[in-house]
Structure formats: C-alpha cells, structure tokens
Amino acid sequence: MSAVEIGDLVEAWGGVQDDYQSHRDAAKDRIVLECARALAADPGGERAHQWTFGLVMMLPYVGWLPGDDVPGAVFDAVRAADGALRDRPCAHEAHPYAEDELEDHLFWLGDLVADLVDESAEWDEDEHPRDAWLCPRNVAGFARIAMDFIEPGSATGIPPRLPEDTQRDIESLAAVLHGCPRPGTDVDSELSRVGDALGRATDPDDRAGLVIAAAAVSWYAVSDLMRSKPVLDALAAGLEAALSHLSDARCAHEGHPGLPSSGSDAVWVGLHLSSPAGRRVYDIERMSSGWGAPPEALLCPAFTAATARETLARLRERRETLFGAGSPEAPDIS
Ligand SMILES: [Zn+2]
Ligand SMILES: [Zn+2]
Structure with a gap:
C-alpha cells in the first residue's frame, strides 16, 4: 500500500473519530466495517497492525453506536487479531499499548499509523522504536484494548479502564x-x-x-x-x-x-x-x-x-x- 493510500485511509479513520457524536451515518459505518472486514480476513497478516490501529482510532464512534452489528463486527475482528498475534515471539521489554491511556493513544495514533506503514518515513516518537509499535504483541495489546472498550471485562493483560x-x-x-x-x-x-x-x-x-x-x-x-x-x-x-x-x-x-x-x-x-x-x-x-x-x-x-x-x-x-x-x-x- 502506498503512502498516499494509507494517508487517505488514516484521514478517513480520523474523520470517523473526530465528529463521532454528531450522527450515525452510513458512510462512517462503511469505513469501520471495511476496516473490520480487512482485519477479520487476515487477522495475523502483515497488515493486521494497520487495520487494528484503524479500528482503535474509530472506537469513540463504535462505542457510541446503538445496536451491535458494527460493534460486533469490530469485536470479532480484534478478538481474532489478538488470538493470532498475542503469543508471537518478541524480545521487547515494553510495548506502547501497555503504557498509556486510550485517550492518549487516540490523540497520537492518527499521526503514527501513516509513519508506521511507510517505513521510509522519519520516526520521531521518542518513547518507543518503530519495531515495538509494529510488534505483533503490541498489536495484540491494542486489539484487546478495543475488545475491552466494546465489552468491558472481555480482555485481560491491558491497563484497566473505566467502562x-x-x-x-x-x-x-x-x-x-x-x-x-x-x-x-x-x-x-x-x-x-x-x-x-x-x-x-x-x-x-x-x-x-x-x-x-x-x-x-x-x-x-x-x-x-x-x-x-x-x-x-x-x-x-x-x-x-x-x-x-x-x-x-x-x-x-x-x-x-x-x-x-x-x-x-x-x-x-x-x-x-x-x-x-x-x-x-x-x-x-x-x-x-x-x-x-x-x-x-x-x-x-x-x-x-x-x-x-x-x-x-x-x-x-x-x-x-x-x-x-x-x-x-x-x-x-x-
Ligand atoms: Zn514486542
Ligand atoms: Zn468494616
């Protein structure tokens, strides 16, 4: 995927995040569902991190939606990603998912995701190297954060969050x-x-x-x-x-x-x-x-x-x- 394509995607995800409480809208539902379907189709794949971070970015909208068709699809996708990625080998001492609150992640993810996908992009996140962000265990941690957001109590091994x-x-x-x-x-x-x-x-x-x-x-x-x-x-x-x-x-x-x-x-x-x-x-x-x-x-x-x-x-x-x-x-x- 090119930098332009991922840039467009991140912009769409950010748009869903930004005015999430204005109204439910079919275009936003479609953006969320496409992201969830892409992750569900290959939850342990090379691009799982991209779809997982995208879904995390859109959680404020997903959490606000009535009914459970869209939240349910997101939940199933991130649960599959967690299952596929959480036990992959890793030598990191720390992962970003474990160290901040969701609100902080929501603030930064939009900027980070494009740089994560485009490996030639400059990396200026000081706390963690790029490979700790891309690490399957980190992606699994973010997937569990999304699970717990949608269904409080459904995931462990993540920072506690008030429902x-x-x-x-x-x-x-x-x-x-x-x-x-x-x-x-x-x-x-x-x-x-x-x-x-x-x-x-x-x-x-x-x-x-x-x-x-x-x-x-x-x-x-x-x-x-x-x-x-x-x-x-x-x-x-x-x-x-x-x-x-x-x-x-x-x-x-x-x-x-x-x-x-x-x-x-x-x-x-x-x-x-x-x-x-x-x-x-x-x-x-x-x-x-x-x-x-x-x-x-x-x-x-x-x-x-x-x-x-x-x-x-x-x-x-x-x-x-x-x-x-x-x-x-x-x-x-x-
Ligand atoms: Zn790791
Ligand atoms: Zn007492």
Missing part, C-alpha cells in the same frame, strides 16, 4: 449535582438509574460501590431542588434490595472512613468501586494522587449496610414530608 457507560454516568451525575445538567439530561431518570442499578447488582463489591453512589445522590434527591417521588422511590428500592443481602453484615474494623463531602466526589468514588475494572482504576488513581480512602474499608459489608440504612432513612423521611406517610409496607431497617 464508557460509567464514565458517562460520572460526568452526567456530577453536572446534575453541580446544578448544571447537560443539555437533554432527564434529571429524574439520571438519579433513578443509580437505584435501578443497585437493584440489579449481583456482586457484593459492585453493590457496595453503588450504595456509595446512591448515598452521594441522595442529598440532592432530598434537597429543595428536587421534589420527585419516583426518584425517592427508585433510590429507596435499590437500597432496600441491597440491604436484603446485608442482614448479617459485620466486620472487625475499628472504624470506617467517611464519604467525600462533595456529592460529585462521592459519586466518583462510588461508581469507580462499582465494577472490577473501576476498582483497579481507583487503586491506581489512589496510588498516584494519594487521594481517597482504602477500598477495603469502603467495600466493607458493615460499612455498606450502615451507609445504606442511613441513606434509606433520609429518603423515607423526605418522602413522608412531601407525600405523606404512605409506606406502611416498608420493611424494618433497624
């Missing part, structure tokens, strides 16, 4: 709690979703994180800015469901940390703790910033139960004040 949906929820809830919801936000359903997620959670640690998130949004839900019975009901239902799993929660801790006093900080903590990848990201952030309580204390069942009870009492009191005592069926939470 896209969780990132969106943190930003959207923080905007609500700061009193400036993003345009188009349905505040009621945004807050209720925390309670709904809590009702569906099956893993005790996921549930503990969501209890913290529910506590964080409960202050807003009981404030004079909100007078919504559905929100109070949804959060209360989620907490009741959580407490049904925590009836005999005990621990040997001498005390527990308080939650961050800012609602948006507490949402950040709670939603990070609500998934396995998020907990790994939380650990890393905590290590590098020194901010945040130890996760084992925040995930403690006794702490979770106490937080859930306190939050539920606050929500019920508000519901009674606004809408009268209409909950005689409420289970005992003492």
Whole structure:
C-alpha cells in the first residue's frame, strides 16, 4: 500500500473519530466495517497492525453506536487479531499499548499509523522504536484494548479502564449535582438509574460501590431542588434490595472512613468501586494522587449496610414530608 493510500485511509479513520457524536451515518459505518472486514480476513497478516490501529482510532464512534452489528463486527475482528498475534515471539521489554491511556493513544495514533506503514518515513516518537509499535504483541495489546472498550471485562493483560457507560454516568451525575445538567439530561431518570442499578447488582463489591453512589445522590434527591417521588422511590428500592443481602453484615474494623463531602466526589468514588475494572482504576488513581480512602474499608459489608440504612432513612423521611406517610409496607431497617 502506498503512502498516499494509507494517508487517505488514516484521514478517513480520523474523520470517523473526530465528529463521532454528531450522527450515525452510513458512510462512517462503511469505513469501520471495511476496516473490520480487512482485519477479520487476515487477522495475523502483515497488515493486521494497520487495520487494528484503524479500528482503535474509530472506537469513540463504535462505542457510541446503538445496536451491535458494527460493534460486533469490530469485536470479532480484534478478538481474532489478538488470538493470532498475542503469543508471537518478541524480545521487547515494553510495548506502547501497555503504557498509556486510550485517550492518549487516540490523540497520537492518527499521526503514527501513516509513519508506521511507510517505513521510509522519519520516526520521531521518542518513547518507543518503530519495531515495538509494529510488534505483533503490541498489536495484540491494542486489539484487546478495543475488545475491552466494546465489552468491558472481555480482555485481560491491558491497563484497566473505566467502562464508557460509567464514565458517562460520572460526568452526567456530577453536572446534575453541580446544578448544571447537560443539555437533554432527564434529571429524574439520571438519579433513578443509580437505584435501578443497585437493584440489579449481583456482586457484593459492585453493590457496595453503588450504595456509595446512591448515598452521594441522595442529598440532592432530598434537597429543595428536587421534589420527585419516583426518584425517592427508585433510590429507596435499590437500597432496600441491597440491604436484603446485608442482614448479617459485620466486620472487625475499628472504624470506617467517611464519604467525600462533595456529592460529585462521592459519586466518583462510588461508581469507580462499582465494577472490577473501576476498582483497579481507583487503586491506581489512589496510588498516584494519594487521594481517597482504602477500598477495603469502603467495600466493607458493615460499612455498606450502615451507609445504606442511613441513606434509606433520609429518603423515607423526605418522602413522608412531601407525600405523606404512605409506606406502611416498608420493611424494618433497624
Ligand atoms: Zn514486542
Ligand atoms: Zn468494616
């Protein structure tokens, strides 16, 4: 493939990346699908790196698409590439995929890919030589980054990344709690979703994180800015469901940390703790910033139960004040 051809391709991929949220469009779908098909046709081939990097570049668009025809085709292609390339021999001590966040890769890949394909091009990436980028194991790492982006938890051996949906929820809830919801936000359903997620959670640690998130949004839900019975009901239902799993929660801790006093900080903590990848990201952030309580204390069942009870009492009191005592069926939470 000539430098001009690859230049055109990279430009097309960059165009898909750049205005990914404007609208779904058949031309962009076609660019993504052609790239995925080329990779799927020869996932361990000489040009696998080119198609894999192209798909990584377009992940923001792919992740935003409704339905799963296009994301599914991308997922199958990158999974095949990972399978074909991950165990190839290599003598590198480090690979680029393992050392940066996806956002950094997205920023640089457009410039790098053309230079990777055209071996006569000057190489001015300082951190890694060209052959480390071209290494099959590096390409496999990028393929796994794409897998995990599309299906969180589907790949291992890559830097942990907070699932896209969780990132969106943190930003959207923080905007609500700061009193400036993003345009188009349905505040009621945004807050209720925390309670709904809590009702569906099956893993005790996921549930503990969501209890913290529910506590964080409960202050807003009981404030004079909100007078919504559905929100109070949804959060209360989620907490009741959580407490049904925590009836005999005990621990040997001498005390527990308080939650961050800012609602948006507490949402950040709670939603990070609500998934396995998020907990790994939380650990890393905590290590590098020194901010945040130890996760084992925040995930403690006794702490979770106490937080859930306190939050539920606050929500019920508000519901009674606004809408009268209409909950005689409420289970005992003492
Ligand atoms: Zn290597
Ligand atoms: Zn404890």
